[in-house]
Amino acid sequence: MKLTILGCYAATPRTITNPTSQVLEIKNQMFLIDCGEGTQVQLRKHKIKFARINHIFISHLHGDHFYGLVGLISTFMLLNRVNDLHVYGPKGIKEIILLQLKASGSFTGYNLYFHELDSKESEVVFEDDKVFVKTIPLKHRVYTNGYLFKEKNTQRKLNIEAVEKYEIETCYYQKIKSGGNITLDNGEIIQNELLTFDPEAEKSYAFCSDTLYNETIIPIINSVDVLYHESTFLESEAHLAEKTMHTTAIQAATIAKKANVKQLVIGHYSTRYGNIELFKEEAQTIFEDVLLADDGKTFEFQ
Known part of the structure; x- marks a missing residue:
């Protein structure tokens, strides 16, 4: 299981940081999770083949999580894509993307499918013979889902x-x-x-961004191999986390500990901080096995 962080900072892009987007490779399949501005540039920079991306999962309709989507869809067309593309995200995403394509006189030469979500309960949104994906309802200022990716039973x-x-x-x-x-x-x-x-143990990955501290997700993500959880603020700005419906590093670590996950990856840092190591230091006061996401970083989980 391989995770490539294309962007992991909150709010606006900067010359040195990118908003949220990441690529998960699991069971030889590649999934794009969120698509902030600059995603396709980051894909090229890190030599990730566009043609391998057939499923895109959008957590919510805040710009730093999906403003790169229409550009990527258009680039797929320019590259003469033929494979179907499936986009999963909140209700409204289809209207937004199709309006932009229509207004610009663009089109896709491939089939583009939207799977719009509005349930507040966890549900399976993708499944094949190797992997299934289910939503993780989160608490944010707009309708938001995280996603749980889990391998199916592997052969002996x-x-x-x-x-x-x-x-x-x-x-x-x-x-x-x-x-x-x-x-x-x-x-x-x-x-x-x-x-x-015996076969190798089934691997699992949970993506949770953006959200207020929310213990109702614990049964869904319980015992996952890897949890990516937003940690926008340090504890000194906990009041801002509550106000903006985000999470602190300590709160993310608390979720990881209570859910008995194996490893925690934190990200979605506010750009007010100059040193992201502080997030790891705070998180490790609660949960030991903490990894820091950063743009361009790749994690391989055995």
């Missing part, structure tokens, strides 16, 4: 020595990896556990 690993010992033909390997037992020519049944190793 073939024990080559065992299958060779029982002289099992290769045509049965897929059945074995899928959990099936094997009956030999003499009628003996070989249990799957003798032929395979």
